[in-house]
Amino acid sequence: MSKFKVLDKIIIRNRSLGGQLTFITGEQGSGKTTLMLQLLSELYKHDVCVWRGLDSAQAIQLFPYQKDIVILLKKGRKHKVRIIEERKYKKTSLEELGYEIIRYSRITDIEQKLQENKLNVLYMTIEEWREWLIKLPKIRKYTFWLTIAIDEFGEIAPAYPKGELWHKLQDLANGIKEYRKRYINLLAASQQAGEVDHRVRKKFQHRILGPGSIVEKHLRVWQKAIDNLKLGEAYICSSKFEKFTFQPLKKQTKDLQIEIL
Numbered sequence: 399m400s401k402f403k404v405l406d407k408i409i410i411r412n413r414s415l416g417g418q419l420t421f422i423t424g425e426q427g428s429g430k431t432t433l434m435l436q437l438l439s440e441l442y443k444h445d446v447c448v449w450r451g452l453d454s455a456q457a458i459q460l461f462p463y464q465k466d467i468v469i470l471l472k473k474g475r476k477h478k479v480r481i482i483e484e485r486k487y488k489k490t491s492l493e494e495l496g497y498e499i500i501r502y503s504r505i506t507d508i509e510q511k512l513q514e515n516k517l518n519v520l521y522m523t524i525e526e527w528r529e530w531l532i533k534l535p536k537i538r539k540y541t542f543w544l545t546i547a548i549d550e551f552g553e554i555a556p557a558y559p560k561g562e563l564w565h566k567l568q569d570l571a572n573g574i575k576e577y578r579k580r581y582i583n584l585l586a587a588s589q590q591a592g593e594v595d596h597r598v599r600k601k602f603q604h605r606i607l608g609p610g611s612i613v614e615k616h617l618r619v620w621q622k623a624i625d626n627l628k629l630g631e632a633y634i635c636s637s638k639f640e641k642f643t644f645q646p647l648k649k650q651t652k653d654l655q656i657e658i659l
């Protein structure tokens with residue numbers, strides 16, 4: 399992926415440019431999760447990388463370097479893992495599957511528990527994610543490059559929030575604005591931009607549009623160009639735009655389902 403001028407901006411680290419915020423859209427099945435994992439499988443060699451753990455455990459199943467996955471869970475939090483097949487399922491655990499589990503007690507401990515050269519799969523509730531993302535620029539103790547990848551970002555920052563959530567997402571937009579200075583990179587994905595609160599969305603410097611994305615007016619790329627994209631192709635769009643391709647990932651494990659209790 400390295401012959402691209404615009405895409406390089408989100409991969410190459412430069413202290414004077416600081417953290418890079420990238421928002422990925424595309425319809426279901428357009429390759430968003432695959433693309434994020436492809437990027438992380440490069441980035442985790444030089445950034446400390448965090449992936450938002452989901453029940454579907456997609457990252458765990460697709461990440462090409464299985465021995466480099468660690469799972470972060472809050473102290474005391476239990477989990478259930480099932481290997482699911484067509485007509486049966488088998489109960490197992492993350493330990494039994496060979497993954498290392500790291501426990502943290504408070505949100506303020508997470509940063510120091512994160513492992514270098516690993517994919518840190520962090521399982522938290524949606525409320526805890528908001529809290530961590532809001533506070534992170536203030537509670538960060540170190541300056542290593544931190545990359546956080548969040549699939550299904552609309553769950554964290556939904557459009558048209560009401561009441562308390564409206565204020566939380568304003569805090570989130572304010573927090574994210576500081577990421578650049580604190581060397582935090584954010585990769586977030588949702589099917590359409592309109593699913594994510596516009597105040598939060600506006601803080602992202604880069605946009606990646608995959609097949610099925612609806613192009614917002616302020617972007618430099620044409621809807622027709624997006625409509626012609628095939629699976630494995632996307633546009634990255636900031637002050638310039640550029641088309642690029644990425645490869646699929648092979649599944650590394652059986653079908654897994656992880657439930658955090």
Ligand SMILES: Nc1ncnc2c1ncn2[C@@H]1O[C@H](COP(=O)(O)OP(=O)(O)O)[C@@H](O)[C@H]1O
Nearest residue numbers: 425426427428429430431432629630644645646
């Ligand atoms: N570059 C690619 N080339 C071919 N198939 C791909 C590519 N990227 C993803 N796929 C396949 O497309 C399907 C959807 O990919 P996924 O990353 O889960 O999309 P999304 O997260 O947007 O729903 C998967 O079966 C995946 O293997």
Ligand SMILES: [Mg+2]
Nearest residue numbers: 430431432549
């Ligand atoms: Mg996906």
